[in-house]
Amino acid sequence: MSVKPNLTPLPGSCSACAVRPFALFRVVPQAQVGEIARVRSAVRLVRANEVIRDGVFTLYAGWAFSWTTTTDGRRQILDFHLPGDLVERSEDGAEVSALTDASFCALSRDRLCEFMGRDPGLALSYADGLSRDRARLRERLTSLGRRDAVGRVAHLLLELHTRLQRRGGADRTGAPLPLKQAHLADALGLSVEHANRALATLRREEVASLQKGRLEILDRPEMEELAGWSIAPAEAPVITAKA
Amino acid sequence: MSVKPNLTPLPGSCSACAVRPFALFRVVPQAQVGEIARVRSAVRLVRANEVIRDGVFTLYAGWAFSWTTTTDGRRQILDFHLPGDLVERSEDGAEVSALTDASFCALSRDRLCEFMGRDPGLALSYADGLSRDRARLRERLTSLGRRDAVGRVAHLLLELHTRLQRRGGADRTGAPLPLKQAHLADALGLSVEHANRALATLRREEVASLQKGRLEILDRPEMEELAGWSIAPAEAPVITAKA
DNA sequence: CGATACCTTGATCGATCTCAATGTCGGTGG
DNA sequence: CCACCGACATTGAGATCGATCAAGGTATCG
Numbered sequence: 155m156s157v158k159p160n161l162t163p164l165p166g167s168c169s170a171c172a173v174r175p176f177a178l179f180r181v182v183p184q185a186q187v188g189e190i191a192r193v194r195s196a197v198r199l200v201r202a203n204e205v206i207r208d209g210v211f212t213l214y215a216g217w218a219f220s221w222t223t224t225t226d227g228r229r230q231i232l233d234f235h236l237p238g239d240l241v242e243r244s245e246d247g248a249e250v251s252a253l254t255d256a257s258f259c260a261l262s263r264d265r266l267c268e269f270m271g272r273d274p275g276l277a278l279s280y281a282d283g284l285s286r287d288r289a290r291l292r293e294r295l296t297s298l299g300r301r302d303a304v305g306r307v308a309h310l311l312l313e314l315h316t317r318l319q320r321r322g323g324a325d326r327t328g329a330p331l332p333l334k335q336a337h338l339a340d341a342l343g344l345s346v347e348h349a350n351r352a353l354a355t356l357r358r359e360e361v362a363s364l365q366k367g368r369l370e371i372l373d374r375p376e377m378e379e380l381a382g383w384s385i386a387p388a389e390a391p392v393i394t395a396k397a
Numbered sequence: 398m399s400v401k402p403n404l405t406p407l408p409g410s411c412s413a414c415a416v417r418p419f420a421l422f423r424v425v426p427q428a429q430v431g432e433i434a435r436v437r438s439a440v441r442l443v444r445a446n447e448v449i450r451d452g453v454f455t456l457y458a459g460w461a462f463s464w465t466t467t468t469d470g471r472r473q474i475l476d477f478h479l480p481g482d483l484v485e486r487s488e489d490g491a492e493v494s495a496l497t498d499a500s501f502c503a504l505s506r507d508r509l510c511e512f513m514g515r516d517p518g519l520a521l522s523y524a525d526g527l528s529r530d531r532a533r534l535r536e537r538l539t540s541l542g543r544r545d546a547v548g549r550v551a552h553l554l555l556e557l558h559t560r561l562q563r564r565g566g567a568d569r570t571g572a573p574l575p576l577k578q579a580h581l582a583d584a585l586g587l588s589v590e591h592a593n594r595a596l597a598t599l600r601r602e603e604v605a606s607l608q609k610g611r612l613e614i615l616d617r618p619e620m621e622e623l624a625g626w627s628i629a630p631a632e633a634p635v636i637t638a639k640a
Numbered sequence: 641c642g643a644t645a646c647c648t649t650g651a652t653c654g655a656t657c658t659c660a661a662t663g664t665c666g667g668t669g670g
Numbered sequence: 671c672c673a674c675c676g677a678c679a680t681t682g683a684g685a686t687c688g689a690t691c692a693a694g695g696t697a698t699c700g
Contacts, residue, residue, distance in 0.1 A: 222539055225625040230539040246532055247627075270517060277520035278513060284527035289489055291534035296465055296473040298541035299586030303688070335647070343542030345689050350648060382468040384490075546656075578679070588657055593680060 164197050164214050164257055176238030176321055177212050181279045193269055196260040200252045206243070208260040213239050216256025217332055221340065222248045231341035233290065234333075236317055240283050254332045298343045301382055303352040306342040308381035311362060311369055328370040356380075407440050407457050407500055419481030419564055420455050424522045436512055439503040443495045449486070451503040456482050459499025460575055464583065465491045474584035476533065477576075479560055483526050497575045541586045544625055546595040549585040551624035554605060554612055571613040599623075 165171055168190040174180055179190050200206060206218065218235040232248060235241045241258075243250050270277040293313065297306045314331060318324035339349035357363045361373045361380065371377060378384075408414055411433040417423055422433050443449060449461065461478040475491060478484045484501075486493050513520040536556065540549045557574060561567035582592035600606045604616045604623065614620060621627075 220535075222535075224539065224543045225622075225627050228543050230542045232535045232538060244532065244535075246535075248535065267521075270521060272517065274514050274517040274520050277517050277524060278510075281520060281524040281527055284524055284531060288527060288531050288534060289487065291531060291538060292463075292465075292475045292487075292489075292491065295475060295534060295538055295541060296467065298538065299473045299583075300467045300471050334645095340542075346646095347648085347690080348688050351688090354648080379468075384468050577677090589678090590658080590680080591656055594656090597680080 164259065167191075168194070171214075173212070173214055173238035173321075178240045178276070178279055178283060179212075181275045182273075189269065193261050193265045194259050195262040195265075197257070198260055199257045200255070202252055202254050202256075204252045206241075206250045206252060206258075208258075209243050210261045210263050210266060211241055211258040212261065213237050213241055214257045214259060217253035218250055218256055218258075219253050219337065219341075220244075220248050220250050222246075229340045230343070231337060233287065234314065234337075234341070236321065236323070238321060240280070253337065294341070303342075303344055303348055304355050305380055305382055306344070307338060307349065307352040308356060308362065308377050309383060310338065310342060311364065311371075312377060312381050312383055315369060315371065327372075328368060330367055331364060331369040332367050333364070407502065410434075411437070414457075416455070416457055416481035416564075421483045421519070421522055421526060422455075424518045425516075432512065436504050436508045437502050438505040438508075440500070441503060442500045443498070445495055445497050445499075447495045449484075449493045449495060449501075451501075452486050453504045453506050453509060454484055454501040455504065456480050456484055456499065456501045458501075460496035461493055461499055461501075462496050462580065462584075463487075463491050463493050465489075472583045473586070474580060476530065477557065477580075477584070479564065479566070481564060483523070496580065537584070546585075546587055546591050547598050548623055548625055549587070550581060550592065550595040551599060551605065551620050552626060553581065553585060554607065554614075555620060555624050555626055558612060558614065570615075571611060573610055574607060574612040575610050576607070 167187075168174065168179065169184065169187045171177070171179075179187075182190060196208070198206075198208070198211075213235050215237055218239075218241060220232040220235070220241070221229055222232065223229050234253070235250075241250055270280060290313065293309070297309050301309060311331075314333075315324055315329055318329045318331075319326075323329060335349050335353065336346050338344070338353070339346045342349065344352070353364055356377075357365075359373075359376070361371075361377045363370045363372065410430075411417065411422065412427065412430045414420070422430075425433060439451070441449075441451070441454075456478050458480055461482075461484060463475040463478070463484070464472055465475065466472050477496070478493075484493055513523060533556065536552070540552050544552060554574075557576075558567055558572055561572045561574075562569075566572060578592050578596065579589050581587070581596070582589045585592065587595070596607055599620075600608075602616075602619070604614075604620045606613045606615065
């Protein structure tokens with residue numbers, strides 16, 4: 155086991171940054187890329203499972219996730235972070251950990267705020283990221299509220315596949331996915347055993363498989379069906395319920 | 398039954414707006430309040446349960462909520478909106494409905510973007526709102542993932558009480574709360590019957606009661622206990638699960 | 641080879657859903 | 671004024687999904 159994570163180090167200059175097209179600073183014109191460096195406070199490498207203490211950072215390589223624990227000690231994973239994502243350690247007691255070995259650019263919150271205060275485009279880029287986060291959380295909330303275990307798992311896998319694809323980290327039928335079953339369980343409000351069974355169902359039905367860090371989508375239509383993956387608008391039931 | 402909602406109409410001028418101190422435009426200095434009017438596209442009154450079609454608006458009076466339905470027709474409430482909140486009808490098939498009779502200022506998305514593009518402070522105010530939305534969704538996700546029915550109900554009631562209090566709409570021991578049990582159920586991933594039973598438990602244990610549109614908090618320490626209402630940071634279990 | 645981390649499976653238990661009534665209360669038409 | 675109606679709230683009994691508990695199984699790494 156190497157002492158340091160086995161990741162290519164970050165480029166010294168932001169102008170060569172491979173993830174900038176997907177990141178907060180994508181809106182900064184080439185001419186002002188130099189200014190970004192003043193917001194950067196450190197470049198770091200962390201090992202899988204290490205807790206990250208920096209308040210704001212842009213993930214460069216590897217995965218991370220945000221989580222809390224309830225008072226009785228159970229973990230809830232709030233979101234997964236992919237390369238290019240801007241991640242904030244929030245005030246409210248949530249933590250951020252590396253899911254894999256990872257590297258990132260820590261930012262100074264003060265200098266970032268200052269920069270955004272001068273550059274509305276950057277502020278809007280920041281807002282755009284928040285808006286995406288919110289959309290993801292809403293989807294996940296819908297999963298936990300109204301989908302069964304198989305549906306939740308299928309939905310999360312489709313979500314991650316889509317996000318990876320947008321960054322070129324996936325092909326149409328699969329992608330590398332470093333999640334353990336415990337991560338799935340803690341993100342979806344399931345026990346590990348049940349997450350395992352849901353995954354087994356998907357595999358048995360030849361819908362999808364997640365093994366050895368790789369997702370394979372075998373039957374996308376069926377998977378979307380199970381996940382309730384419709385971005386379709388809805389008629390308006392006035393006062394509904396029925397779990 | 399009146400044909401029009403029984404709400405005081407909005408003031409003609411934004412400078413007299415009662416909710417502006419809590420709203421997106423709180424950061425606009427008095428001298429430029431006139432510019433806000435150009436972003437406003439309409440003032441509307443809607444009845445309880447009416448679907449709202451405007452894309453972006455500031456709620457002025459009354460409550461609203463955002464929701465989706467799953468493919469099998471069950472409803473998930475994504476968030477509740479209170480006076481002063483900026484509400485967006487999102488791209489993704491989520492709808493917004495009035496929970497009570499309500500009035501609001503519809504905004505032009507284009508002109509709002511333009512304004513924010515000129516005024517970084519406004520863009521950051523917008524981001525701040527998104528950030529709060531996200532924090533609320535994370536809390537709710539934790540509820541659905543890791544808390545039982547009574548905990549979920551208690552937590553949501555505390556959240557709403559806190560939000561109302563910040564706006565002066567609640568005293569320490571209670572507040573008017575127009576939610577039906579079906580709203581609670583659909584927000585928390587429960588059946589109406591079970592939401593009812595959870596509420597009954599809280600009442601029986603003399604922790605809190607929600608009746609006739611009013612919340613009473615009878616035993617706040619106990620309620621916080623049940624809700625897991627700790628904003629306490631947590632130790633880091635490395636790979637947990639166990640629902 | 642043994643340890644460790646992770647995955648899998650089975651049996652049982654329990655929280656929550658479903659289905660089916662019944663109760664309450666404010667409003668409305670007669 | 672009263673009987674009825676519709677919207678909500680409540681209660682009970684039985685069915686289910688997913689949690690727990692308890693073993694194994696497998697693969698990787700030192």
